[in-house]
Amino acid sequence: MGNDQKSNAQQSVKSVVLKPTGQPLRCPKCGSTDIAEIVYDPPAMTEELLAQIQAKRAVVRVGAQKKHPPRYYCNYCGYEW
Numbered sequence: 001m002g003n004d005q006k007s008n009a010q011q012s013v014k015s016v017v018l019k020p021t022g023q024p025l026r027c028p029k030c031g032s033t034d035i036a037e038i039v040y041d042p043p044a045m046t047e048e049l050l051a052q053i054q055a056k057r058a059v060v061r062v063g064a065q066k067k068h069p070p071r072y073y074c075n076y077c078g079y080e081w
């Protein structure tokens with residue numbers, strides 16, 4: 001029987017946010033790796049995004065933004081950069 005159920009829908013929630021180099025991102029202020037990525041005006045609230053938010057790996061911002069909005073948010077000290 002061709003039982004090709006693709007039910008291993010593993011949520012790919014990152015335990016830490018990684019730099020493009022593959023190293024964990026650190027807060028420039030406190031050095032914590034408990035960092036969330038700031039997502040601006042997401043087109044849709046996907047399951048993946050929701051999982052990231054619940055895991056504190058993403059923060060959603062909507063509405064008007066500054067000219068150069070920060071990309072990352074430190075869950076430990078609240079610093080944004």
Ligand SMILES: [Zn+2]
Pocket residue numbers: 027028029030031032074075076077078079
């Ligand atoms: Zn910090």
